[in-house]
Amino acid sequence: MAENTSWKAEIIAVGTELLMGEVINSNAAYLSQELAAIGIDVFYHTSVGDNPQRIKGLFQQAFRRSNLILVTGGLGPTDDDLTVSTLAELLDTPLAEDEGSVEKIKAFFITRDMPMSSTNLKQALRPVDGEPILNRMGTAPGLYWDITHKVGAEREVEGPCLLLAFPGVPREMKAMWTEEALPRILAQQPDKRILVTRFLKFTGIGESLLGEKLRDLMAQSSPTVSPYVGQAEVKIRIAAKAETREAAYQLITPTETEILSRVGQYCFGKDEETLEEVVANLLRAKKLQLAVAESCTGGLVSSRLTDISGSSDYTFLNMVTYSNAAKTSQLGVPEATLATHGAVSEAVAKAMAEGILEKSQADVGLSITGIAGPTGGTDAKPVGLVYIGLAQAGKETLAKKVLVNPRYDRKYIKYWFSQYALHYLRLWLLGLLDADKH
Amino acid sequence: MAENTSWKAEIIAVGTELLMGEVINSNAAYLSQELAAIGIDVFYHTSVGDNPQRIKGLFQQAFRRSNLILVTGGLGPTDDDLTVSTLAELLDTPLAEDEGSVEKIKAFFITRDMPMSSTNLKQALRPVDGEPILNRMGTAPGLYWDITHKVGAEREVEGPCLLLAFPGVPREMKAMWTEEALPRILAQQPDKRILVTRFLKFTGIGESLLGEKLRDLMAQSSPTVSPYVGQAEVKIRIAAKAETREAAYQLITPTETEILSRVGQYCFGKDEETLEEVVANLLRAKKLQLAVAESCTGGLVSSRLTDISGSSDYTFLNMVTYSNAAKTSQLGVPEATLATHGAVSEAVAKAMAEGILEKSQADVGLSITGIAGPTGGTDAKPVGLVYIGLAQAGKETLAKKVLVNPRYDRKYIKYWFSQYALHYLRLWLLGLLDADKH
Numbered sequence: 003m004a005e006n007t008s009w010k011a012e013i014i015a016v017g018t019e020l021l022m023g024e025v026i027n028s029n030a031a032y033l034s035q036e037l038a039a040i041g042i043d044v045f046y047h048t049s050v051g052d053n054p055q056r057i058k059g060l061f062q063q064a065f066r067r068s069n070l071i072l073v074t075g076g077l078g079p080t081d082d083d084l085t086v087s088t089l090a091e092l093l094d095t096p097l098a099e100d101e102g103s104v105e106k107i108k109a110f111f112i113t114r115d116m117p118m119s120s121t122n123l124k125q126a127l128r129p130v131d132g133e134p135i136l137n138r139m140g141t142a143p144g145l146y147w148d149i150t151h152k153v154g155a156e157r158e159v160e161g162p163c164l165l166l167a168f169p170g171v172p173r174e175m176k177a178m179w180t181e182e183a184l185p186r187i188l189a190q191q192p193d194k195r196i197l198v199t200r201f202l203k204f205t206g207i208g209e210s211l212l213g214e215k216l217r218d219l220m221a222q223s224s225p226t227v228s229p230y231v232g233q234a235e236v237k238i239r240i241a242a243k244a245e246t247r248e249a250a251y252q253l254i255t256p257t258e259t260e261i262l263s264r265v266g267q268y269c270f271g272k273d274e275e276t277l278e279e280v281v282a283n284l285l286r287a288k289k290l291q292l293a294v295a296e297s298c299t300g301g302l303v304s305s306r307l308t309d310i311s312g313s314s315d316y317t318f319l320n321m322v323t324y325s326n327a328a329k330t331s332q333l334g335v336p337e338a339t340l341a342t343h344g345a346v347s348e349a350v351a352k353a354m355a356e357g358i359l360e361k362s363q364a365d366v367g368l369s370i371t372g373i374a375g376p377t378g379g380t381d382a383k384p385v386g387l388v389y390i391g392l393a394q395a396g397k398e399t400l401a402k403k404v405l406v407n408p409r410y411d412r413k414y415i416k417y418w419f420s421q422y423a424l425h426y427l428r429l430w431l432l433g434l435l436d437a438d439k440h
Numbered sequence: 441m442a443e444n445t446s447w448k449a450e451i452i453a454v455g456t457e458l459l460m461g462e463v464i465n466s467n468a469a470y471l472s473q474e475l476a477a478i479g480i481d482v483f484y485h486t487s488v489g490d491n492p493q494r495i496k497g498l499f500q501q502a503f504r505r506s507n508l509i510l511v512t513g514g515l516g517p518t519d520d521d522l523t524v525s526t527l528a529e530l531l532d533t534p535l536a537e538d539e540g541s542v543e544k545i546k547a548f549f550i551t552r553d554m555p556m557s558s559t560n561l562k563q564a565l566r567p568v569d570g571e572p573i574l575n576r577m578g579t580a581p582g583l584y585w586d587i588t589h590k591v592g593a594e595r596e597v598e599g600p601c602l603l604l605a606f607p608g609v610p611r612e613m614k615a616m617w618t619e620e621a622l623p624r625i626l627a628q629q630p631d632k633r634i635l636v637t638r639f640l641k642f643t644g645i646g647e648s649l650l651g652e653k654l655r656d657l658m659a660q661s662s663p664t665v666s667p668y669v670g671q672a673e674v675k676i677r678i679a680a681k682a683e684t685r686e687a688a689y690q691l692i693t694p695t696e697t698e699i700l701s702r703v704g705q706y707c708f709g710k711d712e713e714t715l716e717e718v719v720a721n722l723l724r725a726k727k728l729q730l731a732v733a734e735s736c737t738g739g740l741v742s743s744r745l746t747d748i749s750g751s752s753d754y755t756f757l758n759m760v761t762y763s764n765a766a767k768t769s770q771l772g773v774p775e776a777t778l779a780t781h782g783a784v785s786e787a788v789a790k791a792m793a794e795g796i797l798e799k800s801q802a803d804v805g806l807s808i809t810g811i812a813g814p815t816g817g818t819d820a821k822p823v824g825l826v827y828i829g830l831a832q833a834g835k836e837t838l839a840k841k842v843l844v845n846p847r848y849d850r851k852y853i854k855y856w857f858s859q860y861a862l863h864y865l866r867l868w869l870l871g872l873l874d875a876d877k878h
Contacts, residue, residue: 020472021482021483022472022473023469026466026468027465027468027485028464030458030461031461031465033461034460035460035461035462043459044460044461045489046459046494047465047487048486053483056483210518210557210559213518220518220519221519228520230462230463296739300742300743300746300747301738301739304742304743305737305738307738308736308737308738308854309738311814313738313762317760318765319761319763320762322742322746322755322759324756325755325757327756332757362766375749377749409577410577412749416747
């Protein structure tokens with residue numbers, strides 16, 4: 003089915019609390035993902051306050067340009083809940099009390115032994131030719147309304163105009179979407195193709211260099227290839243539309259293979275995988291126990307590695323040796339080494355990795371020593387400088403030096419340090435980081 | 441100054457990833473809060489994809505109806521970053537390379553020892569009569585552009601038209617907003633009334649109980665009082681608008697005092713203060729050194745305490761004794777105690793706190809042992825159970841038992857555990873948690 007026969011959709015959120023910044027509009031992202039998954043393109047998200055004039059203006063614009071209009075919010079019982087009354091006025095349609103909704107609203111309050119306010123029954127009003135969407139979790143029913151023959155001829159799109167309205171409470175909206183709205187839309191929409199996405203996740207390479215190496219792929223249209231900057235990592239998204247999930251993966255796979263052949267050494271995982279999870283799985287697969295000695299990261303690397311359920315498989319003792327004295331007394335870092343090279347140095351990183359390895363009797367020792375700032379930096383050793391040490395029986399101990407943007411705040415610099423520590427640990431476990439190779 | 445002379449603002453987010461639901465538009469909420477705080481009303485949030493036609497249509501609409509247009513996203517180095525080029529075309533203004541931005545982009549890559557791509561310099565292009573907004577944290581400068589004399593006469597609003605563009609990365613956008621954009625806007629905007637907010641932050645009390653105790657205050661209109669649920673904490677927001685900051689605080693202070701008189705014992709801090717910061721300040725004020733022994737939290741408590749700059753004042757050695765063997769060998773927890781009571785017990789929490797105190801020679805020992813799940817729980821010791829131990833010379837060692845909602849995910853349970861550890865440490869340091877008082 004050709005691209006241009008698929009529906010154009012937009013999502014409108016109604017509520018002054020959104021424009022005050024008191025609520026983040028997560029509904030739009032949820033509904034967009036849902037629509038993307040069934041091949042419907044979303045062209046706009048808009049949020050508007052509880053103001054009849056502005057709500058009307060937005061709806062009129064939506065009638066002209068969209069086949070599917072999803073509205074969240076403005077269905078509550080109070081006077082500033084305007085979605086249904088405004089729509090009815092705009093489309094010159096009388097409102098009627100929906101008997102089924104009246105019963106459900108009354109039952110809702112009885113079940114919970116709560117007093118009902120008379121305004122609650124306002125929620126049972128809907129346009130005479132609209133259909134209610136059942137709300138199992140709250141009192142506001144939704145609205146499913148085919149307004150194709152009401153929106154006039156002067157439109158920018160061909161095809162139908164369907165309007166669906168949901169409460170703004172995410173839990174209620176999601177249940178109503180899944181159980182009631184999605185099946186009706188699936189039955190009606192013309193494009194039966196589905197969208198499949200694959201994320202490849204990278205560390206140790208910046209967004210622009212990655213973009214340069216993949217420029218030709220990013221110009222192609224099926225599958226599409228696009229970069230996303232994450233928390234101390236970059237993601238490449240590969241997406242394709244096809245009749246079936248299998249057919250979509252057949253479109254994605256050659257591009258994925260090509261990307262990995264070019265920049266695979268920087269790719270640590272796919273889709274929802276985290277770096278700590280990938281490292282944890284490597285440790286488990288190789289039946290290795292890890293011990294971590296941290297200075298500047300203060301326990302963050304250890305904490306990330308224990309975010310994984312079952313981390314006792316590879317963790318039994320980690321240390322935060324923040325002071326020089328602790329590095330010496332706990333890890334046996336020689337005072338002379340500290341005095342000669344300073345705590346943030348290749349020599350100390352190596353001594354810490356070897357020290358925690360010996361103390362813990364683990365299989366692999368990892369150390370981190372650096373300057374997280376904002377104070378403590380010098381010209382020779384600026385904020386953002388970190389050394390990552392790695393030690394293992396039978397291998398030459400190694401320390402990698404990294405410079406992180408000193409303008410980041412302390413917390414984010416710590417996170418970057420932890421990211422590099424896990425990045426190099428991953429390469430080490432894969433045998434890609436032996437001393438003689440670098 | 442009357443309300444109707446104040447500026448009308450709107451916020452536009454550019455990026456197909458928003459319409460795919462892959463990114464939630466938290467920038468709009470942040471900027472809305474910021475604008476609300478200086479008395480500027482926001483009338484629309486809109487998100488649009490990387491499509492020149494639709495971006496143009498939105499901008500034209502914004503020129504007609506808004507005095508202040510804030511744009512996030514679309515400033516990156518790749519071909520689908522369209523914000524600046526589209527604006528320049530629409531307003532018939534040539535682009536020029538900004539020398540300062542070129543230097544900053546080059547320096548950014550040199551500092552980090554990363555290869556620069558030629559497309560990075562695209563980010564230095566801006567309309568000849570626009571001004572750059574410095575981006576300390578990334579390569580994309582923002583744009584501050586007074587377009588009042590370019591947008592034509594047929595507008596729905598009176599007054600100026602200012603356009604500001606920011607990168608979509610929240611961290612970069614927020615720093616640019618605070619440091620560069622906000623001061624310029626404050627100097628220009630007509631409504632000089634300002635909104636002042638005060639946040640009081642609570643742990644150890646739930647939102648509903650807090651709401652019950654403050655119900656009458658939450659019904660008042662100036663200042664307004666409203667609850668926000670945060671990350672393992674509850675915030676109460678007190679807000680008032682007045683001509684001056686001082687006048688607003690005069691409205692706020694009596695309500696703040698009243699709230700503290702009712703539930704002050706649960707309030708750990710104000711506004712941006714974090715619990716770790718409050719604890720750090722207490723340790724510094726009392727010149728105490730702390731040592732932490734963690735089991736289930738895996739280093740998270742230690743990491744949070746070292747998020748504070750200058751944490752070497754109170755930190756020199758923390759340990760993650762994840763296994764029973766490590767608890768025994770490193771902290772001297774008797775094997776018999778572990779066998780009799782189990783690792784998650786009051787006895788072991790106390791022994792860990794005393795063990796780390798002795799080993800480190802610190803002034804205060806803090807320990808955490810619990811079950812973060814999702815596996816490892818039993819009927820007697822369910823997921824979500826944690827013991828917090830506290831030891832100090834001259835005081836009786838103490839352990840507090842807490843049950844956290846077992847339905848939270850492992851990472852959030854760890855965070856709750858760390859929050860309770862810091863909560864009880866704070867009470868301990870204040871002398872409110874001695875064994876004989878509980």
